[in-house]
Amino acid sequence: MTADAFDALYRRLASATAWAAGERGALIALTPRHVAAAAQEIRSGRTVTLAAPVETSTGPDSPEPARHTMVAWSEQADDQGLHFARDSFAMNVHGDTDSHLDALCHVIYHGTLHGGVDADRVTADGATALTVEALADGIAGRGVLLDIPRLRGVPWLEPGEHVSAEDLAAAERSQGTRVGEGDLLFVRVGHRRRRAEEGPWHTARARAGLHPDALEFLAERRVVLLGGDANNDTAPSAVDGVDFPVHVLAMHAMGVHLLDYLQFEDLAPLCAAEERWSFFCVVAPLRLPAATGSPVNPIAIL
Template sequence: MTAKGPVPTQDEVFGYFETLSNWGRWGDDDELGTLNLVTDEVRLAAARAVRHGRSVSCAWEITAPGEMERATTACPCTADMPGAEHMPPAFHADRRWGFSSEHVGLTFHGNTVTHVDSPCHLFWDGAMYNGRPHSLVDPATGSGWAAVTAAANGIVTRGVLLDVARVRGVPWLEPGQGVFPDDLEEAERQQGVRVGPGDAVLLRTGYGRARHESGPSGGITQAGWHASSLPWLHERQVALIGADTPQDVQPSGYDDVLMPVHAVALVAMGLWMLDNCDLEACAATAAELGQWDFQLAVAPVRFAGSSGSPVNPIATF
């Protein structure tokens, strides 16, 4: 499917840095960005979306190298290989009790690990969200602005799954296929749901099914949000977006901006992102129950100065 209306030009996408900007909207010292839209009232409404008591994970299991190595070999620039060193079992002298332990290290940004991006993850023209300079990111201590610890209290809001693969009647979107506002509104219509202020929108392209069946793709060509969806997300006042890919359709269709959704969302809008979700169980549960909204809970690890965190988003229906 292609957009029914005109696709924005590259200059128009660059214009989104101004027209969709939330700089100063919640004050000059704001680091939360669109998470300000998750008010107490929104959280209470999200609790009312729990109608069956069923909960599912929206994250991939993080394994020891192997699968991750295969996934990133073709693109070392996005390598995110966990290194899990499992220690041998240890026992007390009398062997009545023992324990197991491990040392885990990983780079979670990339194409495989489910993680949240905080606004300091990207810069544009040397600036981060709300006009702070990129120089606030220190190699030793991390970011002094809009780090993942801004969301230390967690993200609990209403989640809405928009299953575009299902709407298009395909098992999954092919790599390079973009998702446009028309797709989002058709998914709303077919699923009987409407995205509103403070919501988290999870986009299913079906890549999770392909990954379950064949393993990670290992490249950077992928289905995902087209840049033309950004004004729609801004108008609906979405607090968080997620996808079963790293968000942006690749190639983006624009020569001078590799990932326009990441760039505009994080830098201009302060829109937090959930990359690489596994939405298959969520989609199956939603279809079974006939319910496409739910309470979504995301609890980032409080890594000081970090531009994100591995997470296990939980959808409760």
């Protein structure tokens, strides 16, 4: 995609989602009515995590893994009285391995945040607009999983492959489901399965993800949240001069929060076995004041 074509797509999507203003962005379309209706998706009551374990080992896709440090442990305690094992964690929230949510202040494009908010609202001390704190009450709604490797008859998409708007529509038809207004859309490219079976690689250089035109599908259906098992963006980028076009379109133009590096290897087999690809979903980011994102453990409830 040329830079001019991307700019035209950006303007088209921003215009189509002009309703997604304010601190919560597109999530304003997720009304209590939508949440109550989504609760009807619960049938068996089975819960499934959509998050991967936090990565604490250095690798080609985790040069800055989370640091887990024991503060107190059994060897420091004598045999008398009460003692507590204690530990601490430190994490690069926006890395290429750990499941996380991107707040709308994460993407700065042409000097602004989503909705034209000035980028100077993000400082060395944190952000003062569009932060993860806007999601303090959590996100709950109807989740829909579209499994693109299943559609193509492969275990995973290879790094560099794109998911188009046509792919999303075809996956809907193949799975007998439909994405609608207020839905949380999850798109599987098989990143986690490939990593488990082939080993980690330098995902910043090569990974499967959505083509920028896939965002037209989201705008048409009024999707309020997008989650993927990789970064959502393909690498190398499909757009001249824009490294993360899906992040720019989803978050900056449309106000759609992103969930990166989830895992669907537990959920997808259950959906296939039950022949239904929608479920109730709860996403609860941490309350981190002034933060641009949060580690997250979304839960699907079938």
